[in-house]
Amino acid sequence: MKFETSCIRAEADHVQILRCKEDLNAVSTSIEAISKIMALAGNEVRFKILFLLQRETELCPCDFADILEMSVPAISQHLRKMRDVNVISTRREGQTIFYSISKENEAFLTSILSNIESERKIA
């Protein structure tokens, strides 16, 4: 496909288009990283996991399975995805593995999770 200009309208602001492209370029790494985290948090199960971790500090896979009423492998796979990008971390205690929110992303996640309940309690 060819990408030059999609509209030929007189009002199209080519300076603006170019500036936008440059702006995007300057933050592309950051955008990629954040949208990756957002995509993870955008799954309702994983969002609940993060919500629970914030409240309880740490929980193990079978806790999540009980709380969310899901199979342990399903939970484990969600945890793995978040662990792979360092959104959550693990600590082993015997055969139990405790998950918690990584320090690295704590502030960002807290700011998102803070929107729960308060002003968004509609129903």
Add this chain to the structure above:
Amino acid sequence: MKFETSCIRAEADHVQILRCKEDLNAVSTSIEAISKIMALAGNEVRFKILFLLQRETELCPCDFADILEMSVPAISQHLRKMRDVNVISTRREGQTIFYSISKENEAFLTSILSNIESERKIA
């Protein structure tokens, strides 16, 4: 499938499990709504669209197509998804349709978008 308890370990804190379930129940509507928005913003193309809208206030589909170097229908379909849940709004001017971030979700999105560049500029 049966869901009683997934682990039989002595340390399993049944009071905690129950409390977590109640906590989740109390915010379920809010969690559902927010994780829906997060899922939308979790797509890199849509996240870029939101980033651009914040900087430029309003843009039309063919602007996005030019800036992101994507086809107009592809852009249009992304815009529709966000419009369907009122993340963005439209204004018509002749045959051009301008999209902007909805007032309703502006604060939430701004708080997320504010993480771009600043502390997350790694590369």
Add this chain to the structure above:
DNA sequence: TATTTATTTAAGTATTTGCTTAAATTATTA
């Protein structure tokens, strides 16, 4: 009114996602 332009919608398709069940790891304990 016919043509052009901006946008949307629809149908088709390849890829990704999120579960399932079964098997493999890893650690505890009898």
Add this chain to the structure above:
DNA sequence: TAATAATTTAAGCAAATACTTAAATAAATA
């Protein structure tokens, strides 16, 4: 050391996603 327990991994599959191209709308203009 054998059995049990917590977790992970793997294979398979149905549903969702994000694009493509083609066709349909809707507004401006010649």
